[in-house]
Amino acid sequence: SAVISQKPSRDICQRGTSLTIQCQVDSQVTMMFWYRQQPGQSLTLIATANQGSEATYESGFVIDKFPISRPNLTFSTLTVSNMSPEDSSIYLCSAEPPSYNEQFFGPGTRLTVL
Amino acid sequence: GNSVTQMEGPVTLSEEAFLTINCTYTATGYPSLFWYVQYPGEGLQLLLKATKADDKGSNKGFEATYRKETTSFHLEKGSVQVSDSAVYFCALMVYGQNFVFGPGTRLSVLP
Numbered sequence: 697s698a699v700i701s702q703k704p705s706r707d708i709c710q711r712g713t714s715l716t717i718q719c720q721v722d723s724q725v726t727m728m729f730w731y732r733q734q735p736g737q738s739l740t741l742i743a744t745a746n747q748g749s750e751a752t753y754e755s756g757f758v759i760d761k762f763p764i765s766r767p768n769l770t771f772s773t774l775t776v777s778n779m780s781p782e783d784s785s786i787y788l789c790s791a792e793p794p795s796y797n798e799q800f801f802g803p804g805t806r807l808t809v810l
Numbered sequence: 811g812n813s814v815t816q817m818e819g820p821v822t823l824s825e826e827a828f829l830t831i832n833c834t835y836t837a838t839g840y841p842s843l844f845w846y847v848q849y850p851g852e853g854l855q856l857l858l859k860a861t862k863a864d865d866k867g868s869n870k871g872f873e874a875t876y877r878k879e880t881t882s883f884h885l886e887k888g889s890v891q892v893s894d895s896a897v898y899f900c901a902l903m904v905y906g907q908n909f910v911f912g913p914g915t916r917l918s919v920l921p
Contacts, residue, residue: 702853729909738899738913739854754908788853797842797861799909803853 698723698793700802708808709779716775717805719789724769726794730762733786733804742787745772779809812837814912816900822918823890831885831915833874833900841902843867843876843883848897848914857885857898890919 699722709715719728727746731739742762743753751764765773776783789802817832835841845857845867858867863878872887883900900912 739911741908744908790854797903797905798844798856798859799903800856801846801854806851 697796698725698791698800700789700791700800702789702802702805704805705803706806706808708810710810711780713779714775714777715779715807716773717787717789719772719774719802721770721791723793725791726769727792728766728772729790729792729799730764730772730774731788731790733788735785739788742774776807779807781809783807784809812841812902812904812907812910814900814902814910816898816912816915818913818915819897820916820918822920824920825892826889827919829885829887829890829894829917831898831900831917833883833885833912835881835883835900835902837881837902837904839904839907841904843874844901844903844909845872845874845883845885846899846901846911848899850896854899890917892919892921895919 701720703718730742733739741754742757743751745751745764745766747766747769763775786804788804790799792799814835842861844859846854847857848854858869860867860876866875874883874885897914897916899914903909
């Protein structure tokens with residue numbers, strides 16, 4: 697399995713600022729993912745972050761707004777840039793360890809933009 | 811494309827009642843099926859999974875059987891507890907493709 701931690705767990709930010717969310721996995725994984733969960737909604741995949749390559753963004757998400765770093769096999773960051781109230785969501789990191797046919801999720805970062 | 815449909819919530823039950831949350835899917839290829847649970851203020855936890863037709867996943871008294879003929883993976887529990895109050899997500903994954911989550915079903919269990 698994989699244990700995933702995220703920082704910060706929650707934050708309240710001002711419009712126009714940026715926030716970087718960190719995701720740490722307790723084992724080496726190739727595939728990591730970032731999701732957004734808007735209030736009362738399901739999960740929407742933002743991007744796949746594979747170590748050694750550029751992140752792959754889903755339709756409706758762009759690198760300028762959600763830059764992602766993946767410097768090694770246990771760590772990734774997601775930045776929410778130039779925030780607006782519409783960015784208020786829970787942001788979740790997940791990982792799919794080798795030989796596991798499932799994803800493990802972090803506890804999420806609850807972001808409120810004023 | 812792949813998709814997951816769940817019964818709409820919220821579902822409100824009394825303690826010790828029987829629970830069913832319906833989940834159906836469409837997929838190209840042979841998906842693995844999952845139920846994840848999200849307790850208030852927390853991230854997602856895997857509840858159970860099944861990787862091929864007729865497999866039954868079970869955990870914490872919850873069960874779901876992978877029914878290929880009806881493309882379903884309904885979640886059941888014989889006697890719910892207040893501590894089962896959470897949002898339940900049905901999901902699928904086809905090898906080499908992204909996870910697809912259903913909309914989630916909120917369960918409230920009253921004492």
